[in-house]
Amino acid sequence: MINKYIVLLLLSVLISPAALSAQTATPTAAQTGISFEEQQKLESTTKPNTLPVRTREALQAEKMRMQEQSMERKEQMSIKREEFTEKMTEIKDTRKQAVLENLDERVVIINKAITDRMLKNLDKMEEILARLQVKVDAAETDTTVAQTSIDEAEIAIDAARASVEDQQAKEYVIEISNETAVKTDAKTFIQELKTDLKTVHEVVKGARQAVVLVAREVAKLQPINKEPSITASPTDAVDAAL
Numbered sequence: 001m002i003n004k005y006i007v008l009l010l011l012s013v014l015i016s017p018a019a020l021s022a023q024t025a026t027p028t029a030a031q032t033g034i035s036f037e038e039q040q041k042l043e044s045t046t047k048p049n050t051l052p053v054r055t056r057e058a059l060q061a062e063k064m065r066m067q068e069q070s071m072e073r074k075e076q077m078s079i080k081r082e083e084f085t086e087k088m089t090e091i092k093d094t095r096k097q098a099v100l101e102n103l104d105e106r107v108v109i110i111n112k113a114i115t116d117r118m119l120k121n122l123d124k125m126e127e128i129l130a131r132l133q134v135k136v137d138a139a140e141t142d143t144t145v146a147q148t149s150i151d152e153a154e155i156a157i158d159a160a161r162a163s164v165e166d167q168q169a170k171e172y173v174i175e176i177s178n179e180t181a182v183k184t185d186a187k188t189f190i191q192e193l194k195t196d197l198k199t200v201h202e203v204v205k206g207a208r209q210a211v212v213l214v215a216r217e218v219a220k221l222q223p224i225n226k227e228p229s230i231t232a233s234p235t236d237a238v239d240a241a242l
Contacts, residue, residue: 055155062159066166073170080173087176096182100174103186107172107193114197115168118204122161125211129153132211132218139221146217153210160200160207167200 084104091097133150136143174189176182 062162066162069166077171077173080175081171084173084176091176091179091182093179096179100176100182100186103189104174107189111170111172111193111197112168115164115200118164118200119161119168121204122157122164122207125153125157125207129157129211129214132214135218136221141221143221146214146221149210149214149217153207153214156207156210160203163200163203167196170196 088097088100091100129150136146136150139146172189172193174185176185
């Protein structure tokens with residue numbers, strides 16, 4: 001049963017939410033400098049609403065808070081690990097012991113696998129943002145709004161990376177109440193990891209959203225004295241002309 005819970009946990013975290021309907025036109029690759037596939041991947045999981053803006057100072061303060069919490073967690077985990085080892089010796093059922101030991105090891109693997117995937121996604125976002133920056137630097141019109149959105153996206157990605165790295169460094173220890181409640185204890189343990197991963201996933205989604213907003217702003221940039229070009233999508237052309 002425990003292995004089934006682990007599989008369900010892994011699937012529930014890795015499967016992205018259903019794609020949301022686009023509220024605005026999707027910028028073309030020619031406008032943004034990123035491929036259609038990349039745009040679709042970004043748009044499919046991003047809400048087109050306004051992001052909360054963080055300052056670099058606020059981000060630095062948040063990182064310091066994370067470091068302090070990390071140190072506190074390590075001290076707590078050291079105590080919980082000793083308690084776990086002691087409780088394991090009290091469990092007489094060898095099958096239950098094996099299940100708990102396996103779960104204890106599997107959670108570490110799952111947490112690392114999912115956070116590694118999140119970090120790779122953030123790397124990809126940075127690559128896309130760099131290409132969008134090239135477009136902004138080459139524009140012949142006012143780029144204030146686009147540049148501001150890039151700056152905000154950089155902070156959002158940095159914040160997401162800090163959250164993911166903090167999550168990756170977290171340790172988890174099963175709190176065993178007694179031998180008869182092992183199943184319940186295991187469920188609580190798995191739910192804790194699942195909740196933490198979902199929280200971090202939302203931060204990564206926020207960074208993705210910030211990159212999409214940059215793509216939209218870059219798509220609005222037009223060379224001076226040039227009419228908007230007709231693209232593959234009529235909606236794009238209409239939006240560009242507005």
